[in-house]
Amino acid sequence: MMESLFYGASAVALLATVAALTRANAAHALIYLIVSLLAVAVLFFLMGAPFAAALEIVVYAGAIMVLFVFVIMMLNLGEAGNSREREWLAPRKWIVPGILAGILLLELVLAVRHAPDNTSGVEVPPKMVGLTLFGPYVLAVEIASLLLLTGLVGAYHIGRRFIVRRDFSRPGDNS
Amino acid sequence: MGGLQIPLEHVLLIASCLFSCGLAGLMLRRNLIFMLMSLEVMLNSAALAFVAAGARWGQPDGQIIFLFILSIAAAEVAVGLGLVLQIQRRFKTLDMDQANRLRG
Numbered sequence: 001m002m003e004s005l006f007y008g009a010s011a012v013a014l015l016a017t018v019a020a021l022t023r024a025n026a027a028h029a030l031i032y033l034i035v036s037l038l039a040v041a042v043l044f045f046l047m048g049a050p051f052a053a054a055l056e057i058v059v060y061a062g063a064i065m066v067l068f069v070f071v072i073m074m075l076n077l078g079e080a081g082n083s084r085e086r087e088w089l090a091p092r093k094w095i096v097p098g099i100l101a102g103i104l105l106l107e108l109v110l111a112v113r114h115a116p117d118n119t120s121g122v123e124v125p126p127k128m129v130g131l132t133l134f135g136p137y138v139l140a141v142e143i144a145s146l147l148l149l150t151g152l153v154g155a156y157h158i159g160r161r162f163i164v165r166r167d168f169s170r171p172g173d174n175s
Numbered sequence: 176m177g178g179l180q181i182p183l184e185h186v187l188l189i190a191s192c193l194f195s196c197g198l199a200g201l202m203l204r205r206n207l208i209f210m211l212m213s214l215e216v217m218l219n220s221a222a223l224a225f226v227a228a229g230a231r232w233g234q235p236d237g238q239i240i241f242l243f244i245l246s247i248a249a250a251e252v253a254v255g256l257g258l259v260l261q262i263q264r265r266f267k268t269l270d271m272d273q274a275n276r277l278r279g
Contacts, residue, residue: 002179010189017193017216021200026208033212040193040223047186047230048178052222052238059245060219064252071256072208075263088205101199108191112184121180122233129235137239144246151250158257 006046013039024085026072030065037061047119051126178230186227193220207262207269211255218248 013036020032037060045053133141197216204210222244229237259269266273 003181006179006181007185010185014189014192014196017196021196021204021209021213021216026206029209029212033215036216037219040219043186043189043223044226046179047181047226048233049226049230049238049241052226052241055242055245056222059249060215064215064249067252067256068208068212071259074260075269077269085206089203094203097199097202100202101195104198105191105195108194109188112187112191117183117231118180119178119183119186119227119230120233121178122230123178124229124233124235124238129238132235133239133242140239140243144243147250148246151253155253155257158254159260 002046006043009039009042009046012036013043022089024082024089026077027069030068030072033068034061034065037065048121048123050123051129183227183231187224190220190224190227193217193223205270205272207255207259207271210271211252211259214251214255215248218244218251 016032016036016039020029020036023029023032037056041053041056041061044050044056194217197213197220200213200216201210204213222241225237225240225244227237229235229240263269
């Protein structure tokens with residue numbers, strides 16, 4: 001019974017991902033992507049990683065997708081963007097990327113085919129994750145915080161001139 | 176509720192399919208927003224493989240690597256969407272083939 005839940009959620013994840021990456025409208029694609037992320041969160045929960053499942057919903061499907069929604073609404077591409085995307089999605093343009101990705105998928109499948117074990121069926125509680133995170137992995141936590149700070153400063157620097165709408169067509173204006 | 180006993184092979188298969196979908200989307204689409212979405216899918220499939228490995232041995236390490244992937248994805252999306260705004264402002268399009276001049 002629970003196993004069928006797992007396979008159902010993985011089918012939802014795959015279908016929603018394929019649907020998301022073939023939409024012409026960015027907002028519709030985003031909704032499908034959120035469905036896919038929620039399905040992956042269900043997979044995490046069923047594999048005994050409830051902390052990862054909660055974070056997948058809160059951070060991925062919540063925070064990161066809200067950023068996407070914000071940018072899509074800010075750009076307001078409209079119907080002209082949709083028709084242009086449909087033109088770019090002509091079937092003959094699918095062929096080469098499809099074949100390349102199919103070859104890679106085949107190699108991956110051949111590589112993981114001999115993994116005879118089951119998952120352990122042991123739930124890893126959040127307490128254990130926290131203790132390990134701030135025990136042996138504390139240096140990596142510091143590095144991740146540095147990365148996030150860099151991302152914050154970089155995003156502010158890149159996005160700043162979009163917001164204040166200054167005329168920066170003059171050469172040499174680097175402020 | 177404990178975890179499920181699932182063949183690791185099947186989980187890795189799902190992660191491979193998701194990764195291939197993301198890779199095909201990244202190669203196919205020319206819109207920068209969709210390319211960023213494909214990157215998210217690829218990172219997410221890698222995270223799925225890590226969590227599956229953590230569940231295989233019942234250790235928290237997989238979930239910890241998932242946390243790091245999460246922070247990498249957040250930083251990448253923040254910078255990437257800032258670039259989306261700039262490119263839309265300068266080139267009036269999100270077509271990446273137009274933004275090929277590589278200058279500030």
